[in-house]
Amino acid sequence: MTGRDAERSGAGPINGVEHVLDVRKLSKVYGAGETAVHALRDVDLTVRRGEYVAVIGQSGSGKSTLLNMLGCLDAPTSGRYLLEGLDVAYLDERQQAVLRNRQIGFVFQAFNLIPRTTALANVELPLVYAGVGRRVRRDRAMAALALVGLQGREDHRPNQLSGGQQQRVAVARALVTGPALLLADEPTGNLDSRSTADALALFDRLHASGRTIVLITHDDEVAARAERVVVVSDGRLSETARR
Amino acid sequence: MSVVEIVRFAVRGLVANRLRSLLTMLGIIIGIAAVILLTALGNGASQYIQGQIAGLGANSITILPRQPPESAGTSGRPLTTGDVRALADPQGAPDVASVSPVAQLSASVDAGRSRTDATVVGSTPTYFPGANVQIGTGRAYTDADVEAGRKVILLGRTVADDLFGVGSDPVGRDVLVRGVPFDVIGTLAPAGQGQGLSNPDENVLAPITAVQGSLTGFGDLSQIVVQARSTEAQAAAESEINSILDRRHGIEEPDNRDYQVLSARQLADVLDDTLGAFTLLLAAIAAISLVVGGIGITNIMLVSVTERTREIGIRKALGAPPSAILGQFLVESIILSVVGGMLGVAVGYAGTLVPLGDFRPVVLPSAVVAAVAVSAAIGIFFGAYPARRAARLRPIEALRRE
């Protein structure tokens, strides 16, 4: 399996819903009482299938909080979140796990690779939980690593990789299942200009193959590649002009 | 997500955290080995002591003269041949098999080149079975020897060694007991230490008539050795002895007795009580080490899972269902507990192979089963419980735990 195949599979409407993401009056409050932090306040956001959205905003404005919610990693304090038209709040633990595994590829701001485990095993992990057989799993993980330019590094452990390389392993892990929705929290934050360009080219290809991408960035150049840019400031969302 | 994959994750997790896995296992190994070893020690000691008691001659009863207390108002009567005859009467004492009068003194024994001190025991042939004394070489003296007052003698092993050299057979030689010549007709089998009231290895045995005729004079007896018909009959024999002697010595209060009855049974009773307490003590120590080992296992399992909450968060974020996470940690705990348990049994068993003085520890199978079961249960519970809690967290919460 090649990188091109990985880009092609898993695209296209799943059950004919136009909006992949549909967020309504979403709020998130951390803590309670005096120390409560309103990380998100009544956020509305819809993302169409195949859209490429960049989220920008100052540090601490609530970008990661929003993305975690979109990735079903956290639950909102109030509001509704429909993924593929499905209200996530009504899914049980198992169903959410399946959703995260099959539909979403998530790149964390802090990489979150499993320590003391090789790059290859890290990238294979989502495929194991998807029930993919050993050989296929290995081939696809190798292809995903090749896609991010890490061939020859598959046996390295996270502590043997540079920050940028770890980030690329994280990207490979998010792509390996061929998810329809890619959520990335500053995926180019630790990359040099060349690697950034490579990563952006990769995102462009994924976008071209019909995947929905939401990524957080501080980099104007990265934001410029997206179709649409939303700005988060102090927990509120505003749209910049569509291209 | 198959069982094979879960097992593979578990093994990979254990190998990735080699040191911690080893330490966890060490806790289990020590806990189990300690329990097995301690109970084996207690068991071995108890079997050893029971063996020693059996060696005392379980049917043997010794009667010694005793100074009655002041309150009795009398100095008491000595043990006499009259007492021996009364005790030997099958009507009055049906449970008594034999009665042996004993005239005893300490004397120097001289073999020309060398001399030593020994206890001279003058008695009748029934003394040999009565006091559970075995012949080593030569023969025992006979009733004919007693009747004729022949000066024949059997030497205890230590005495024979001292006089004629280690392992020698002095049958046919002569010795002087306090200057009186005796023919050596035999030696006693080595008894080892701790047999009965005196050490037979340091005794010399001769017919009572010869001892009284040439050494002590025909006076009172030093003791009377009685053999009961059987081990079961011993208690009955003791009470028959008491009633006969009480009558003959004019004793109304048991506290005022001018004699004392000693038996292996009494010793066994005392030792049984002591052993019971000893076994209980060891069981308590074993239980404590099991609890301590259990706390150790609990601790390290909790730390191990808590430390990996972040990993659990990552796995959840990538789509691991709660069952897969719980399964992985459960299998890890089971592997640790089972492997640690088997190693613990092996170490504990190896420890019991080291002989300690005279006795060998004897492994109790029930202790093995209990130790393995308890530590496995603790290991699995405290491995699985925090994993279950972590598996229920939202991924982002698990990821935020440090």
Ligand SMILES: Nc1ncnc2c1ncn2[C@@H]1O[C@H](COP(=O)(O)OP(=O)(O)OP(=O)(O)O)[C@@H](O)[C@H]1O
């Ligand atoms: N677990 C938490 N408990 C309490 N407050 C939190 C928690 N997580 C985030 N916050 C707060 O919520 C706000 C939004 O945080 P968030 O991580 O979404 O910011 P961000 O936009 O991603 O910033 P950055 O660009 O620095 O990553 C911040 O003020 C932060 O302090």
Ligand SMILES: [Mg+2]
């Ligand atoms: Mg952030």
